[in-house]
Amino acid sequence: MLHVGLQHFLVVGALLFSLGLLTVATRRNAIGVLMGVELILNGANVNFVAFNHYVTGGVSGQVFALFVIVLAAAEAAVGLAIVLAIFQTFRSIDVRLADTMRE
């Protein structure tokens, strides 16, 4: 019987983080980029909770995770509003097209 320990959680968190990062780095669709950000945040949440459970005890990790979730919701709202504004400006939500702030 495989015992589920801290390492497993950390691997899951790291996977989530890496996939999120990959998504953010490669997606052209702004919505996809936002979703990648969600993955990164949730990877971090997994780490918070796991460390709290296995290492420190108490509830501070969980509270941190909850804050991050709230933050992610707010971030998603602001991010989607920005995406909307980008769409209205560029008639597209391709992040590569929104490059007028270069140089």
Next chain:
Amino acid sequence: MEHASHALGPVLVEHASYLWLVPLFPLLGALVNVLFGWRFERSGKKSLVHVVAVGAMALSFLTAAYAFVQMLHLPAERRFLQNTLWNLFSAGRVTVDLAFALDPLSMMMVLIITFIGTLIHLFSVGYMWEDEAKAYWRFFAWLNLFVFSMLLLVMGDNFVLMFFGWEGVGLCSYGLIAFYYTDREKAAAGMKAFVVNRFGDFGFLAGLFLLFWGLGGAWAASCHTGGPSYQATPGMHSLAGASDAAASLALAPRVSLREHAAPAKHGAPAGHAAPAEHAAPAEHAAPAEHAAPAEHAVPAEHGAAAEHGTAPGHATASAKGEHGVGAQVMVGPTLNFRELRDQVVIEETGIAEHLKDQRVWGVALLALVGIFLFVGAMGKSAQLPLYVWLPDAMAGPTPVSALIHAATMVTAGVYMVARLNFIFALSPSAMGWVALIGTLTAVFAASIGFFQYDIKKVLAYSTVSQLGFMFIGVGVGVYWAGAYHLLTHAFFKACLFLGSGSVILGCHHEQDMRKMGGLKKYMPITRWTYLIACWAIAGFPWAAGFYSKDEILWKAFTSEHLALFGTATPWLGPAIYIAGLLAATGTSFYMFRSYFMTFTGEYRGGQGHGHEHGEDPHASVAAPHHADPHGHHDAHPAPDPAPAHGAHGHDAHGQAHGGHGGHGHTPHESPWTITLVLVVLAAGAVLCSLLGLPAAWTGHEPLLEQWLSPALTAEVPFVHKPHALEFVFQALGVGAGAIGFVFAWVLYKDNKSKVPAALKEKFLGVWTVVYNKYYVDELYDLVVIRPSLAWSRALSWFDGHIIDWLVNFAGSVARGFAGIDGWIDKHFVDGAVNAVATLTIEGGRTLRRVQTGRIQTYLYGALAGGLAVILLNFLIP
């Protein structure tokens, strides 16, 4: 011979806070005319110019007269008005104040300057109104400025102010001689006067420097003997007056004071000759005595104490003069006449002894000082050999000649010698030198006057000659007579000059006496005043010149104080007398010659030289009086009583009243401003005689001698001769004048005699030499001007060739270096700077590509950074 038997006290000062007004008025007048005069003239208010100028002079005279009245009310020994305005500068222990002072001598000068100055300003109104120069305001501005400078010279309380005035009058003299500056010759005359005066000023300055160099040692010595205990004791700086001293005696009688008081009454005996020791005990005694009456003494002396508070470093010595027991005098560096006079005159200070002993290269310092100071007087007062500028100075307008070159400025030298009598009297050699030069000048200039034809030139040489007489006076030590001759000369010579001005005006700017004659018919007032002035200058009794000249010559004869180059010369006095008598004869001759040539006989003008008057400005003055249709009646200030003026040479006028054409150049009497002045001056020339009636006549000292005695304290010994002899000498003087008069009468009366022409033919050689003024100008040309021109040409060549070559060479070298430097700058320095700029630009151009604006590019960057950090974390242990 007893010498300096009087013990003299310090000068007692009376403060008069209004003295500064005297020079202020002419200065203001000059300023107003400089700033606004041309506007007055342009806007048709030309008369404002002379209202300002004459008004300023009149106010100045009234102020001076007020001072005179105040001085009259003071006791003789307190006649010294002083007015300090502010401190000009301090250098070490020397302080120089802007301060004015009047003692009887400068009071006399100030009255002459302001009174005769006012009259001459008034005269100028008539004389200059229609002048060709069209610079009425410039004339009056200069004239007022001159009076200001002259007053500064006379009233200045110290050498600095005197020198300022000394230079100021020279400047104004230059400006007025060269008044008609468009005429090259007249402009050159102005320059000549200025340059010759510079020679004199050099001597004056050298004399002053030598004097102070000599005094410096004395002052240092006095400090040494004085010691520190002399300094800054309150009350020591006060010059206690007689009343104060009496008060202090009454309140705090001290034996020591009485001891010093006693000898003063009987004249200081020789026992008190050792000054340094003597000063010390008196000084130590003084503060103690002054302690008691200090409360009483201070208010009265407050002014004096405050004034001297600015001179901290003075040691003081107690004087035992008759003016005040316990009177004190400061010993220390000073440029103030009064303080210097106190220090030199009061024997206890030891200054005079110190000065007498000093020698420069084996020559007595005081003789050198006197000679150099007199060189200054030579320049200003036109003595041999620096007299040459004065005859040429006649190029200026006639009022200028009268005011500056007869009455005031040229007497500055005489005034200076009289002012510094206490210095000159210490050195018989200096006095002999002054008297000798004066004598030579008197004779020499008189002889040139014999054959001049220009009426103003005659008067110019006469002035030089009379100045010689004044220097005989101050040279032999009869200072008051020198000053008296200055006074009488101011009146009669101003009268003569203005009379000649009137004649020149009347004869339509003709100055040649050969073209005059018979003017007594046309110009009665001018004629009589001229005759009275001739009477005065020739030295006949009841006109002033007699008294001053005879006093001078008499004292010269009885003088035995004179020396030359350190050796006593008892023969010099009588020699001066004989030469002076000759000069007086000559004076009488040439003055009456000028009178007879001008006023008697037939009028010789107006024939055959009408063309000369083509530009005569006076024709236009004359025109309005003939009711002509040209109508410039308006601008004529002075009612011109002229009977008939010619318009000869002016075609337009000539036709308008052809009836006058026949006697077109008829002379005419001058306007009232001119004749009034002439009458006043002639009256002055007579009335001045009352001031100098000799003691042999009246039994007491002449009024002027009494008046001047507080200022002229130097004691010069004279041989006592009986009064009878004096009468004989006066008779000789009158005889000399009479001989001159008779010769002039015989030779020139009515200009009929053929003798002058015959004599001229016979002695043509002599005549030519004298007529050409002994070729002195040519001599100067040869000795001074040509060498200096050659020298300047040589210097110019040196400058143009050597100096310029050096400068150009240095320039070329510098240019070569600059070229190299420029190349380096262009290629290396500029290259480096440009390279930095290029690098920056290229770097920026490259780096800005990083900024893509795409969010994911930045993310790659962040990732790469993060990975690098992690990698580094592994790589670096």
